[in-house]
Amino acid sequence: MRIIFFGSGAFGVPTLEHLAMKHDLLAVISQPDRRAGRGSKRAPTPVSAWAQENKPEVPLYRPESINDPEWIDRVRAHEADAWVVIAYGQKLSPALLADRFAINLHASLLPRWRGAAPINAAILAGDLETGNSVITLADRMDAGLVLGRSCRPIDPDLTAGELHDLLSADGPALVETVLTRHADHTLEPVEQDESLVTIAPKLGRADAWVDFNESASAIRSRIHGLTPWPGVSVKIGPTETRVLRVKPEPGVDESEGMGDTPGTVIDPGAGLVQCGEGTMIRLIEVQPAGKRPMPWSAFINGRPVEPGAIITPTRTRP
Numbered sequence: 001m002r003i004i005f006f007g008s009g010a011f012g013v014p015t016l017e018h019l020a021m022k023h024d025l026l027a028v029i030s031q032p033d034r035r036a037g038r039g040s041k042r043a044p045t046p047v048s049a050w051a052q053e054n055k056p057e058v059p060l061y062r063p064e065s066i067n068d069p070e071w072i073d074r075v076r077a078h079e080a081d082a083w084v085v086i087a088y089g090q091k092l093s094p095a096l097l098a099d100r101f102a103i104n105l106h107a108s109l110l111p112r113w114r115g116a117a118p119i120n121a122a123i124l125a126g127d128l129e130t131g132n133s134v135i136t137l138a139d140r141m142d143a144g145l146v147l148g149r150s151c152r153p154i155d156p157d158l159t160a161g162e163l164h165d166l167l168s169a170d171g172p173a174l175v176e177t178v179l180t181r182h183a184d185h186t187l188e189p190v191e192q193d194e195s196l197v198t199i200a201p202k203l204g205r206a207d208a209w210v211d212f213n214e215s216a217s218a219i220r221s222r223i224h225g226l227t228p229w230p231g232v233s234v235k236i237g238p239t240e241t242r243v244l245r246v247k248p249e250p251g252v253d254e255s256e257g258m259g260d261t262p263g264t265v266i267d268p269g270a271g272l273v274q275c276g277e278g279t280m281i282r283l284i285e286v287q288p289a290g291k292r293p294m295p296w297s298a299f300i301n302g303r304p305v306e307p308g309a310i311i312t313p314t315r316t317r318p
Helices: 010-022 046-054 069-076 118-124 160-184 216-225
Strands: 002-007 024-029 034-036 041-043 082-086 102-106 129-136 146-153 232-236 239-248 265-267 272-274 280-288 311-313
Touching: 002 010, 010 024, 010 046, 010 082, 010 160, 024 046, 082 160, 102 160, 118 129, 118 160, 118 216, 129 160, 146 160, 216 239, 216 280
Parallel strands: 002 024, 002 082, 082 102
Antiparallel strands: 034 041, 102 129, 129 146, 232 239, 232 311, 239 280, 265 272, 272 280
16 A cells, blocks of 8 residues: 555654555655754654654655645645554644545554543553554544554553553554555444543643552552653652652551551662552662662662651652
């Protein structure tokens, strides 16, 4: 099939790579290069970077607004059989989409978690399952007809970054299935149940809080759901540290920590911290400011933490 790919984020790169291998890729459309990192140098999106390195012969368009009339004419001039849209970052107008078969890969089991941060939202909510949905493009965000879905359980030890990569790797097979069914005229679009809609808004630094008054399982969902972005930072003594991975310890004798203030370090060597509801959590992986991620055992080497020390979140719950 002749394909035009719209995408910017890393989530769409495996599907783009698959489409480039299996189909006739007519054009790649991504967001303009943006300033990022130290020195604020302009950097291409992950999709642009992949296209430049691996498919330099394919036209790469990076318009500020894909809906400008000149860009509408330019894109629609390509005689494509399908448009595949994944984490592009701009809404495609009705004038651009008119009479085109365009599909979107979204990282949730729609109608659950429409919006910008569905992977984070699924972990934050403690969902047991998630997946990908391929939908038609609609005027309302992520409200199109569902053309296909893939599911996977959520391992509670996974961070949002790790789940992102797993779902990203699931994308090519699902998109290929939908494209094949489109070519065979066997697609069966399904309307979303509006009564089941939940929203996953974009996350920011203000969301990077954790409340040790909550249960250990809720704290794990919070920390893992915000890793790697926006992250959860705490102060352990004088050291500001990002907590990356934790594990509830239901087998620990709760009487050891009962009566201690939530956030109290009960056993520094084991990384055990008192939480709410008489539960404890074990610190598995942390990242001191300006340092690389490291196991808790490496962190306390040279950074003595006394029993009874209080871990203080740098951001508090709104």
